[in-house]
Every structure is written in structure tokens, then in C-alpha cells.
Amino acid sequence: MGDIQRIFPKDTPTPRGPYSPAIRAGDFIFVSGQGPVDPATDTMSYGDIQHETRITLNNVKRILEAAGVAMTDVVKCSVFLRDGKDFAAMNEIYREFFGEQRPTRTTVAVAFADPTMKVEIDCIAYKPV
Template sequence: MKQIIKTPNAPAPIGPYNQAIVANGFLYVSGQIAINPQNNELVLSSVEDETKQVMDNLSAILAEAEFSFEDIVKTTIFLSDMSLFPVVNEIYGSYFTGAFPARETIAVAGLPKNVNVEISVVATKA
């Protein structure tokens, strides 16, 4: 059985998907971009601000599902350019206090709404 996770504290999906799904003890969070859920506007003032908004969106979804960053076992980071990696990596890392999850970081040709950063996660309490 799967449970759909939905919170107004993270951006509503911009396509036919959900913010997250819990299934068999795992939380699968859809890729998040820097949309401010309060006004539905992109936060693109800087890569730092963009990354922080992405991480805050992930945090809101995790909280709604009663998970935390400590429960994350896998992340995927998509970047518009690998030159952004050091800045994104520093901000991303600041959201974790314990053991880091497994991760891959990929530079892609394009992301939704022409953003620079998209991050998805998988978490479990097992």
C-alpha cells in the first residue's frame, strides 16, 4: 500500500506526480526545485538562495511525512553546470548532522523552468 504525501509548505507538483510517496517503509520524494510555496515564484537570485529553497522544500515534505534529513538514505542532485557543485555541496551538507546518505550528482542539459538545481531523495526509518 502507498500513501501520498502532500503539504502546502512545499511547491505543488507542476505535472502528473506527487510531492512524495511512502511505500513499504520508504519515502520517495520527487525532485524539488526552488519554487517558494508561499507565492509560487522561483527563487533564482543566487545559486545559494536557490539551493536553500530546494533544501527547505525537501525539509517541508520530510516533516509532513514525519521523516527527517537523518532518515535519508539516497539523494540525487541535478545541476545545470558542474561548476555549481562546490556551492550546492556546501549548502546541501549543512542540512545533515549525522551520517551522510548515498548520493550522485549529475550535470544535465536542462531542468524544469530552467533552474540550476533539482534534488530528489529516498528516506527510510528502517
């Protein structure tokens, strides 16, 4: 396995803690959990679940692209929802980003440290170097 590369892309949200937005480890790219942070202002952009999911997945997409991969390279996603009742509405937006690609996924309802936030998504992509 090759070197571990920590990825801090421009035009993406600043990490809210001591972590890397993404790490390439060999052929895998691990993207840290992303939330509805507007990259232009680097502040949270709260709204309904579809609004927050779209912003979150656009952040994931930007980070993946900075790592040299695409949404089609994603093999696993974890979706965290503040309210499990938001599943269907979140899924509509999720489908826009992944279409028939359909990576594996786990979706759970959680309590966030930020009680206003509705969604967080992380993923793992695979692309041989």
C-alpha cells in the same frame, strides 16, 4: 509491504506536473525532484546556486516532515546541477542540511526544461512504520 500512500503536504510547492511530491511505500519515503520554488508564493525563486540549493532543500525538508520523517532519515539523494562548476558551492549548503548524516548521493550536470533553474534534488528516506 504496506499500502502506498501519496503525500501532498500543505505549505510546499504545487507539483508542476502529474506527480506526487512524495510517496510512502512501506518503510520508504520517495520525494520527487524539488527545485527552487518559494512555497509562500508558489513561484520559482532564482538566484545563485547557494540560494537555489537552500530553497530546494528546505522544500525537501518540509515534504519529509509532512511524511513523518526527518533529514536524518534520508538514505539517498540525487542532485541535478545545470552547471557542474556549481558543485562546490552547492555542496556547502548541502552540508548545512545533512552535516555528518551523509546519505548516499549522485550528482550530475543536466539540461533542465526550465533553462533558468540551477538545481533539482530528490531523495529516498527510510523509516519503519
